[in-house]
Amino acid sequence: MGKCIDEINCGMFGSAVFSDAVMQERLPKPVYKKLKKTIKEGLPLDPDIAEVVACVMKDWAVEMGATHFTHWFQPLTGVTAEKHDSFLSPTGDGKAIMEFSGKELIKGEPDASSFPSGGLRATFEARGYTAWDCTSPAFVKDKTLYIPTAFCSYTGEALDLKTPLLRSMEALSKQALRILRLFGDTTTKRVVTTLGPEQEYFLVDKEKFMQRKDLIYTGRTLFGAKPPKGQELEDHYFGIIKEKISRFMHDLDAELWKLGVSAKTKHNEVAPAQHELAPVFATTNIATDHNQLTMEIMKKVADRHGLACLLHEKPFAGVNGSGKHNNWSISTDDGRNLLDPGTTPSENAQFLIFLVAVIKAVDDYADLLRFSVATAGNDHRLGANEAPPAIMSIFLGDELTNVIEEIETGVVKNNGTSRTLEIGVSTLPVLPKDNTDRNRTSPFAFTGNKFEFRSVGSSQSIATPNFIINTIVAETLSQIADRLEKAQDFKAEVNAVVKEIIKNHKRIIFNGNNYSEEWVAEAERRGLPNLKTTVDAIPVLLAEKNIKVLEKHGVLNRAEVLSRYEICLENYVKTIRIEALTMIEMASRQILPASLAYVGKVADTVASLKAAGADSSFAKEELDELVSLTSGLKAAIDKLSAKLEEVDAHEGDSLEHARAYKDVIIPLMNELRAFADKLETMVDASLWPIPTYGDLLFSV
Numbered sequence: 020m021g022k023c024i025d026e027i028n029c030g031m032f033g034s035a036v037f038s039d040a041v042m043q044e045r046l047p048k049p050v051y052k053k054l055k056k057t058i059k060e061g062l063p064l065d066p067d068i069a070e071v072v073a074c075v076m077k078d079w080a081v082e083m084g085a086t087h088f089t090h091w092f093q094p095l096t097g098v099t100a101e102k103h104d105s106f107l108s109p110t111g112d113g114k115a116i117m118e119f120s121g122k123e124l125i126k127g128e129p130d131a132s133s134f135p136s137g138g139l140r141a142t143f144e145a146r147g148y149t150a151w152d153c154t155s156p157a158f159v160k161d162k163t164l165y166i167p168t169a170f171c172s173y174t175g176e177a178l179d180l181k182t183p184l185l186r187s188m189e190a191l192s193k194q195a196l197r198i199l200r201l202f203g204d205t206t207t208k209r210v211v212t213t214l215g216p217e218q219e220y221f222l223v224d225k226e227k228f229m230q231r232k233d234l235i236y237t238g239r240t241l242f243g244a245k246p247p248k249g250q251e252l253e254d255h256y257f258g259i260i261k262e263k264i265s266r267f268m269h270d271l272d273a274e275l276w277k278l279g280v281s282a283k284t285k286h287n288e289v290a291p292a293q294h295e296l297a298p299v300f301a302t303t304n305i306a307t308d309h310n311q312l313t314m315e316i317m318k319k320v321a322d323r324h325g326l327a328c329l330l331h332e333k334p335f336a337g338v339n340g341s342g343k344h345n346n347w348s349i350s351t352d353d354g355r356n357l358l359d360p361g362t363t364p365s366e367n368a369q370f371l372i373f374l375v376a377v378i379k380a381v382d383d384y385a386d387l388l389r390f391s392v393a394t395a396g397n398d399h400r401l402g403a404n405e406a407p408p409a410i411m412s413i414f415l416g417d418e419l420t421n422v423i424e425e426i427e428t429g430v431v432k433n434n435g436t437s438r439t440l441e442i443g444v445s446t447l448p449v450l451p452k453d454n455t456d457r458n459r460t461s462p463f464a465f466t467g468n469k470f471e472f473r474s475v476g477s478s479q480s481i482a483t484p485n486f487i488i489n490t491i492v493a494e495t496l497s498q499i500a501d502r503l504e505k506a507q508d509f510k511a512e513v514n515a516v517v518k519e520i521i522k523n524h525k526r527i528i529f530n531g532n533n534y535s536e537e538w539v540a541e542a543e544r545r546g547l548p549n550l551k552t553t554v555d556a557i558p559v560l561l562a563e564k565n566i567k568v569l570e571k572h573g574v575l576n577r578a579e580v581l582s583r584y585e586i587c588l589e590n591y592v593k594t595i596r597i598e599a600l601t602m603i604e605m606a607s608r609q610i611l612p613a614s615l616a617y618v619g620k621v622a623d624t625v626a627s628l629k630a631a632g633a634d635s636s637f638a639k640e641e642l643d644e645l646v647s648l649t650s651g652l653k654a655a656i657d658k659l660s661a662k663l664e665e666v667d668a669h670e671g672d673s674l675e676h677a678r679a680y681k682d683v684i685i686p687l688m689n690e691l692r693a694f695a696d697k698l699e700t701m702v703d704a705s706l707w708p709i710p711t712y713g714d715l716l717f718s719v
């Protein structure tokens with residue numbers, strides 16, 4: 020196993036982080052020990068040590084140039100929020116001192132009435148509070164001390180993405196420890212999930228970006244004809260791209276390293292202007308904080324380099340979209356990866372228990388997992404033959420699949436001879452590690468010692484997919500522990516459990532091409548859900564089994580589930596509405612006027628050709644087509660505007676509202692775009708009001 024990021028400490032890395040090394044150096048020994056124990060074992064923080072920690076943290080931050088502090092949190096908008104307070108405290112004699120108390124460290128009270136709560140919080144009790152998550156280190160950025168926090172209502176309901184994530188890690192730890200105890204592990208105190216999210220993004224020229232209202236308002240292009248083909252052009256432009264981009268990447272690395280984000284950037288050659296950043300993995304909550312920081316810093320650094328960073332799942336139609344490969348595993352507090360097969364029969368048996376727990380979880384809760392990546396932006400990717408389909412399945416690879424089949428039948432076939440395979444007695448064959456993305460089409464792939472969930476959208480917070488994965492795996496582990504704890508013959512019961520789960524859940528395993536039509540049909544035969552769009556996926560959140568599992572493990576209660584359901588639908592509607600309104604504005608005020616101007620020019624040409632007695636038929640043909648497209652464009656704008664008003668007038672039930680957006684508004688948006696994109700290929704380039712796909716994709 021590689022190094023976890025909090026063990027890495029070299030040079031500038033983490034220089035702006037209130038890291039373990041800083042704490043060890045500056046905190047009184049007993050306080051340091053107590054805080055470490057709190058962090059390691061996930062205990063509540065003792066208010067006595069909070070005073071000391073706050074004071075030391077403030078001194079360190081002030082030395083780092085900080086004048087303010089902020090409780091940094093992750094509301095349900097999916098982006099981070101912060102409110103800055105000064106350390107400055109007037110002393111009454113016209114002077115001031117720098118102050119920061121333990122209370123201010125532990126708890127904050129942002130005026131949070133305008134963050135989404137999905138009806139959880141009436142406005143009269145609008146205030147929520149933020150609580151320090153001491154498992155994620157504080158850091159200094161822009162002269163401000165950032166304190167990572169969870170955000171809750173006064174009645175304790177989660178109003179953010181971090182709270183359920185922390186709760187789910189707790190739940191998984193509890194259940195995984197039960198399993199470890201059964202296998203004789205008496206020392207592990209805590210089990211964590213580890214995460215390495217690979218982030219994809221596009222970089223385009225800032226000036227061109229600023230000329231496109233769609234990119235500014237929605238993060239994606241809502242119009243744009245396909246650029247002329249030419250892979251050889253990409254090669255040609257490659258050298259130029261590299262220089263500017265690599266300067267950006269160096270700068271980005273430096274900024275991220277300071278904040279303790281262990282980025283390893285690399286160029287991605289799949290789509291023009293598209294790149295990828297992979298960090299070294301960390302515990303899930305730190306990795307989640309770091310991914311939010313990464314997205315934010317990417318945009319900031321890009322701006323400095325005259326670039327715009329696009330994090331949208333599908334900035335360009337017809338060009339590969341962006342995702343986030345969510346590499347996930349389970350580890351003991353001393354760094355033993357529980358999804359590593361190991362080499363002894365006992366390690367193998369324990370590995371198989373964790374493996375089948377994941378298999379069962381994904382099968383039992385495929386719908387919930389699908390929900391966890393459901394956003395309007397990701398709808399453009401999933402199932403579009405460039406990203407995994409909306410159907411959830413697991414890739415195990417041939418070697419492990421063989422082992423699983425042999426376990427199910429109890430017979431190992433080896434060169435014609437066969438022997439029985441007994442878990443806990445026989446050793447598994449050595450499984451090759453798969454770091455090669457051998458099957459990029461699978462949504463949930465086992466890659467040797469971790470699972471890679473590839474359906475996550477590039478712009479979304481990874482908190483949701485991970486709290487779902489943690490919760491559903493906690494559930495299957497608890498079911499398994501219930502059985503094993505009662506077993507008379509432990510080994511026999513381990514064998515029985517593994518066999519039974521394989522038999523009942525192997526339908527979720529698929530090693531073939533997930534992009535194929537055959538798989539869609541096959542998955543249907545196997546009874547696997549295929550929730551094609553966000554609007555199909557959101558309602559599964561309310562399925563009784565899904566509410567139950569979230570409730571049982573203390574991750575979300577019923578009211579919190581309901582609020583998230585409402586917010587997801589609301590976000591979907593808002594996103595599409597902004598897109599539709601942006602299209603109307605661009606079409607009415609840019610594309611239609613440009614098209615009309617060109618129509619006028621061509622009409623003049625036809626008239627002068629006629630007057631001169633020349634052949635004008637070809638120009639007339641062109642004119643007729645332009646007129647027909649332009650009037651089509653105008654009609655499409657009007658129709659979309661009218662339908663938007665109509666759909667919003669009948670608001671009522673939020674699911675019905677979202678459905679209307681999907682079934683009525685999106686098709687009209689596509690219709691409008693088709694007219695505009697066709698016009699783009701005909702109208703004089705000097706009149707076309709916005710940068711084209713070619714301009715954007717080959718702009719750097």
Ligand code: ADP
Nearest residue numbers: 213214215216297298299300346347348454469
């Ligand atoms: P590469 O793709 O560079 O060959 P990997 O496929 O092993 O390397 O890693 C891809 C991502 O998975 C990286 O972000 C890495 O840190 C992460 N990763 C590796 N091991 C684990 C683990 N045990 N848990 C979570 N993420 C991991």
Ligand code: MG
Nearest residue numbers: 344454456471
């Ligand atoms: Mg990978």
